[in-house]
Amino acid sequence: MLAYVINPGSTSTKLALAEIERGDNPALPSLLRLKLDKTEVMHSALLSGPLELSDLQADLMTAAADWPKPDAVVAACGLIGNLQAGAYRVTPELAEWLLTHPHGEYTSNVGAALALHLAESRGVPAYVVDPPDVDELRPEARVSGLAGVERLSRLHTLNARLVARRAAHEQGVRFQDARVVVAHLGGSISVSAFEGAKIVDTTGARLDEGPFTPSRAGTLPIRALLDVAYSRPRSDAEKLLLSGAGFLGLTGTADLRELERREKTESRVKLAADAFAYQVAKNIGAYSAALSARPHAVAITGGIARWESVVDRIERQIGWIAPLTVLPGDLELEALAEGMGRVLLGLETAQDWTPPGAASAADSA
Numbered sequence: 324m325l326a327y328v329i330n331p332g333s334t335s336t337k338l339a340l341a342e343i344e345r346g347d348n349p350a351l352p353s354l355l356r357l358k359l360d361k362t363e364v365m366h367s368a369l370l371s372g373p374l375e376l377s378d379l380q381a382d383l384m385t386a387a388a389d390w391p392k393p394d395a396v397v398a399a400c401g402l403i404g405n406l407q408a409g410a411y412r413v414t415p416e417l418a419e420w421l422l423t424h425p426h427g428e429y430t431s432n433v434g435a436a437l438a439l440h441l442a443e444s445r446g447v448p449a450y451v452v453d454p455p456d457v458d459e460l461r462p463e464a465r466v467s468g469l470a471g472v473e474r475l476s477r478l479h480t481l482n483a484r485l486v487a488r489r490a491a492h493e494q495g496v497r498f499q500d501a502r503v504v505v506a507h508l509g510g511s512i513s514v515s516a517f518e519g520a521k522i523v524d525t526t527g528a529r530l531d532e533g534p535f536t537p538s539r540a541g542t543l544p545i546r547a548l549l550d551v552a553y554s555r556p557r558s559d560a561e562k563l564l565l566s567g568a569g570f571l572g573l574t575g576t577a578d579l580r581e582l583e584r585r586e587k588t589e590s591r592v593k594l595a596a597d598a599f600a601y602q603v604a605k606n607i608g609a610y611s612a613a614l615s616a617r618p619h620a621v622a623i624t625g626g627i628a629r630w631e632s633v634v635d636r637i638e639r640q641i642g643w644i645a646p647l648t649v650l651p652g653d654l655e656l657e658a659l660a661e662g663m664g665r666v667l668l669g670l671e672t673a674q675d676w677t678p679p680g681a682a683s684a685a686d687s688a
């Protein structure tokens with residue numbers, strides 16, 4: 324099977340021609356064979372209007388001009404409304420909804436429109452896979468200690484699901500039978516618990532919970548949070564918590580490659596790295612406890628998984644919980660291709676998207 328794969332980013336769009344086949348292990352049917360021919364289309368500004376969209380559509384058509392006809396086109400997408408994980412058919416309504424209801428700074432809001440354009444030009448269907456707001460939380464995971472405040476599911480779904488599946492397969496366990504904890508350690512961070520192929524609990528990835536990040540504060544003591552909130556306007560508080568905290572606030576830089584070099588000679592940097600590894604380990608422990616039994620695997624991914632001494636510290640602390648899989652960087656193109664492949668190969672069924680709220684409005688009518 325062939326698919327065009329699109330992953331829009333803030334400065335470029337990653338594209339791939341993916342060849343996807345069934346693997347040869349009948350015990351692990353979703354362990355697919357994947358060949359990706361990757362390319363990158365640069366764009367100078369965040370897309371915000373129809374002109375920029377048509378420019379990018381034209382760029383992608385040029386990049387894929389010589390590619391053979393695919394069976395489908397698949398793209399990453401933004402928030403589409405608290406759904407189950409998996410593939411969703413892109414309709415003109417979904418593409419338009421993502422462009423006109425962008426929640427937050429999700430550059431991938433444009434993904435569905437790009438996929439639809441390329442797919443229509445080739446006469447094949449378009450899909451999006453595993454949006455960031457996939458919501459499969461246990462009912463009790465939703466409840467906070469303050470009535471009316473719900474915990475949200477918003478995470479690095481694409482990468483985390485792929486990494487969870489690979490970690491399960493590494494232990495010889497089918498994803499739907501596995502319990503896995505995934506820590507995505509990138510520019511933003513989420514730690515999530517997977518059971519029965521569902522994301523049953525997560526720290527979330529933005530103004531939610533979890534470890535500090537290169538420039539975000541992560542979970543804070545409530546009294547400190549109140550001090551921050553009451554000492555400045557909300558927008559300044561958000562700016563501080565999202566882009567003036569974490570490693571940046573503790574050491575003066577969010578460049579972790581630089582900190583990796585400095586940690587041997589600077590006690591302040593070593594303490595920050597110790598604290599980061601400690602917070603990640605504690606969250607892995609907490610999300611292991613969200614599972615019904617000991618996890619089959621723990622996995623670490625994202626750019627920070629390249630910082631070897633941090634990974635070593637984490638492994639020393641959580642090694643007793645389960646074997647550790649380390650997959651540095653992000654594998655979003657692979658995740659999109661595999662998600663598409665599972666549908667094209669008949670291992671999963673694609674779902675139809677309805678706008679958030681449409682079902683409940685219909686129910687109450």
Ligand SMILES: Nc1ncnc2c1ncn2[C@@H]1O[C@H](COP(=O)(O)OP(=O)(O)OP(=O)(O)O)[C@@H](O)[C@H]1O
Pocket residue numbers: 508509510511512537577578579580583625626627628629630631652653
């Ligand atoms: N070799 C390395 N050693 C230490 N840190 C590294 C290394 N390589 C990358 N990083 C850090 O990883 C982080 C970037 O991770 P990643 O590329 O996963 O982030 P992103 O894609 O920008 O964001 P996100 O993962 O939240 O979508 C940066 O803070 C960078 O400093």
Ligand SMILES: CCCC(=O)O
Pocket residue numbers: 455477478479480511528529
């Ligand atoms: C998945 C969410 C990532 C972010 O908002 O940083």
